[in-house]
Amino acid sequence: MKLHNISINNLRRRKAKMAFLTIGLAVGIATIVTLITLTKSMAGDIERKMDEFGANILITPQSNRLAMNYGGISLGGISFDQKEIKEADLAKIATIKNSKNISAVAPKVLGGAKVRSHDVLLVGVQFDKELRMKQWWKIFGDVPKAENELLLGSDAAKVLSVMTGDTLTVNGETMKVAGILDQTGSQDDSLVFGQLRKVQTLLGKEGKISLVEVAALCSGCPISDMVNQIAELLPDAKVNAIQQVVEGRLKALDQFRRFSFAMAGVVVLIGSLIVFVTMMGSVTERTTEIGVFRAIGFRKSHVMRIILLEAGLVSLLAGFVGYGVGMGGAKLALPFMAESKTAVLVWDPMVAVLALGLALVLGLLASLYPALHASKMDPTEALRAL
């Protein structure tokens, strides 16, 4: 018989009390585990979703260009010493240190062309990569597959008066309109898209790229580092982070985290109160017992140890139960909470450690005052019979 035997026997033979205390604390821990796991999983899902919204790094040719914009009206610009991006250099992007954070690299070649007496901006793209980056594109007709097929923005189609299946002559080449974009509200509406290789030929820019859009996965990705890494490999190019997109992503994630921390704080408070009230009730209920302990020579510290050991054991159990239930809850809730059906539940061992640690700290802190109160009980008052 040691002091811990008293604690263990009390818990073992007062199952209802122990279950109540465990459930009270476990509910708090489970809520925290569910919130954290859901937030992590949803954050991952949002990151994936946001990466579908477009590029966040823009690579353009290095030039000493003087912008001639005023009040939103562009008057063109003066470029000198302009250097092109070589298509062969694109492979280098995949070799940067943070290459695993790159979701898609979409090169483009731009140039003016005369179509049906209209000046249009012809854009050569790799459609598979472009579509991966611009998942909001809705195409009437087909995605261009053959070399001489085009995709027209909605405004361009209107101005040129063409429908899918029609043919157009671009710089002397007959091209077929495979599809027309639904209105996007962006500059894409007035563009004419063709296969990269073909447009390079039509514009006489073989092997050259006008700009490259890069979509980076944002899960802790250091966009500025990636910008520097790409810039080092492509000294003739200007690499810029599209700050607005990056900041927007980070802000959305931050808001999620803040929400989950606030919720966790409330639940921690409620959990602590449950433990405190239950332990306080338990101590009051055991007044006579504590009086006996003191009468037979237990020190105050012995009484405290018995109470805190009980709290510690229940807290650990609540931590285990809470983690299990919390993860189960997160798994059940994720399909309803996440934006996409492909959201994956994040199993983070740190959450398990956090659940156990938090349960233990919470249980012990909330039981500290009841334990102190018990240890300070006057044995004569406690026993009353004496």
Added chain:
Amino acid sequence: MALIKIDNVKKQYVTGSDTVEALRGVDISIAEGEFVTIMGQSGSGKSTLLSILGGMNHPSTGSVEMAGIKLYELPGEKLADFRAENLGFVFQSFHLIPYLTAVENVMLPLAISRLGNKAKKEKALAALDQVGLAAKGDRLPNQLSGGEQERVAIARAIVNDPKILLADEPTGNLDSKTSDEVMALFRELNRNGQTVVMVTHNPENCQYADRTIRLKDGMVA
């Protein structure tokens, strides 16, 4: 030499504006191996005297000396250590711990000792044997009769070989037959050298004692 020496002990309880004098100058001397009963009517101060003897209630004035140690001059938790090493308590309502078996209840005072688990269990079983309950060691208190619970409480009180056994109305909740058995047990323990101080209001219990101290209005009558 007296094992217990109480000199001019007074105890006052202050409740609001009222002051109650529970003990008004008590002098008692009890020798080693003596069986002393303390008799008195309700409110005579006998329970207060027992709690002071048990090192759980500081007297307002006066001194309490046990085995040559001035009890209330012991610092901090040394008083608790003194109780653990020298005193055994038997309470009126037994006060067994409901979630511990009989043998575990008897082992309770040994939980804070440095003895090994085996030695603790052997001592507890020997104490249970002494009170005739060795066969029921595995039972929980609610599986025992009132008399058996009292015996377990006595075994718990003697398991650490205390110098002094203090009992507060130990037969108060028992029928007359069981009371006689319990008193005979106290007598037997005393014959084996155990000093016993018992508070009782039952005059029949006094026949088992060597001496009876009568209290009246907080003083020895």
